Amino acid sequence: MGFSFLNGKSPFDEAEERLEAGETVNGKPKMPKAPVMGWQDGVFLLVIIGLVIGGYQYYQYAKKKSADAFAACDALYVATESDVAKFAEVEVCYEATWDLGFVSDSLEVVRQNRIGEVEDLRNAQKDLYDAVNADLTKGDSATALKKVSAYTGPVLLYGGAKEDWESLVKAAAEFEVAEAARIAAEKAAKEEAERLAAEEAAKAEAEKAAKSKKKGRKAKK
Amino acid sequence: MSNAIEKRLEEIRDKFASFTDPDDKWKFLLDLAKAHKGMDASLKAEKFIIVGCASTMYLVPSFDGEKIHFEMDVEGGTTNPLISRGLGCLALQVYNDMTPADILSVDPAFFQQIGLNVGLSPTRSNGFASLVKQIYLYARVFAALAKK
Numbered sequence: 001m002g003f004s005f006l007n008g009k010s011p012f013d014e015a016e017e018r019l020e021a022g023e024t025v026n027g028k029p030k031m032p033k034a035p036v037m038g039w040q041d042g043v044f045l046l047v048i049i050g051l052v053i054g055g056y057q058y059y060q061y062a063k064k065k066s067a068d069a070f071a072a073c074d075a076l077y078v079a080t081e082s083d084v085a086k087f088a089e090v091e092v093c094y095e096a097t098w099d100l101g102f103v104s105d106s107l108e109v110v111r112q113n114r115i116g117e118v119e120d121l122r123n124a125q126k127d128l129y130d131a132v133n134a135d136l137t138k139g140d141s142a143t144a145l146k147k148v149s150a151y152t153g154p155v156l157l158y159g160g161a162k163e164d165w166e167s168l169v170k171a172a173a174e175f176e177v178a179e180a181a182r183i184a185a186e187k188a189a190k191e192e193a194e195r196l197a198a199e200e201a202a203k204a205e206a207e208k209a210a211k212s213k214k215k216g217r218k219a220k221k
Numbered sequence: 222m223s224n225a226i227e228k229r230l231e232e233i234r235d236k237f238a239s240f241t242d243p244d245d246k247w248k249f250l251l252d253l254a255k256a257h258k259g260m261d262a263s264l265k266a267e268k269f270i271i272v273g274c275a276s277t278m279y280l281v282p283s284f285d286g287e288k289i290h291f292e293m294d295v296e297g298g299t300t301n302p303l304i305s306r307g308l309g310c311l312a313l314q315v316y317n318d319m320t321p322a323d324i325l326s327v328d329p330a331f332f333q334q335i336g337l338n339v340g341l342s343p344t345r346s347n348g349f350a351s352l353v354k355q356i357y358l359y360a361r362v363f364a365a366l367a368k369k
Contacts, residue, residue: 098301109247112304116342119275123344 062102069097070107077114080154087154091118122156129161132168141175148172222326226319230331233314237335246336250307257310260292273351275344276302278309280355284363289324291317291356308349311337316356321364329353 037045073093080086094111097103103111128151135144148165149172157165240246264281271278274295281292291313295306315331316324332338332353338346 095300105248105251106244108251108303109244112247112251112302113340113342115300116304116345119344120342123275 059102062100066097066100066102066104066107069093069100070103070110073097073114074110084152084154087118087121088156090114091156094118118156121153125151125153125156125165126161129157129165144168145172145175149176223320223323226315226323226327229315230327233311234335237337243340246340247304250311251303252307253310253314254303254306257294257306260294264292265294265296271348271351271355274305274348276305276348278305278348278352280309280352280359282359282363284366286367288318288320289316289359289363291359305345305348308337308345309352312349312352312356316360321360321367324356324360325364329357 073090076086076090076093080090094115097111128147132144132147135141135147145168148168155162155165236249237246240249260279260281265279266281269279269281271280277296279292279294279296283290283292293309293313295302295309297305311332315327329350332349337349341349
């Protein structure tokens, strides 16, 4: 069943029908009253109102979605204070916000600055990675691995460089263990040598004392 | 220094002096970046890439015998490097369509004096320095060509 709130006619059709039927007022043909608004205008107005409300609702939805996404990234950024490894997640999080329909200028500033900060950290690690490789090329692996061990920043290198870095970190850890063992062995050897030297010295001192005692007795006689 | 470039520097100096919030500077750069039309893709040749920028920044010069015109654009892969693009736009606001002599008359420390480097990440700072260096290089080359 079809539905029409105007019974299939426009208000003008109805007025015309009445005039044709001879309806008069004070002997004059009853003039049709002009409607406040034509039905087409009404429909158009409804569409406009719908679009405005829909647009506003979408704007609110996009704004909330954007605020939620940025809040999640912000939480990750705050977490980097205790865990620098989170910087990689921060970057991924902010990169994902490029698809958002609405980003305010303030949020854009935050996004640009934080992505920039991650970029800086990556470049700093890249510089260190290049320096480590230069040391390795020179054959100075001890200096290279010490530099790797001393690095406390996040791992933000890409692809092959990242894999290389992870291998270097493992090597540096092994190097540290070996270095600690070497230092401990050296210390132990030094202590042993010192103990032996002290023993020798004590022995020599005792012999010397015994000799002088013996000499003293002979002199008395 | 000509009046034209002095006027430009004064305008930019006044603009930066009007910033009251630390974010104002970034918003200004974002606005410049958003208003920037970019450049024709056919101009984006490797030889025009600024070395030292984290993003891929193109700077294409053309010289009409008097002034140097620059086309600039920045690409950031999946990201939208608005700050870098904004920095590029700022450089063009100073140097674009100026004579080589005018360009060379500007002390590059101008940008530090207006506080551009405050809070600017080292990567972007280095990138901007590379861009300015390249502009001066082109100015020297075109100045030499103009003398011939």
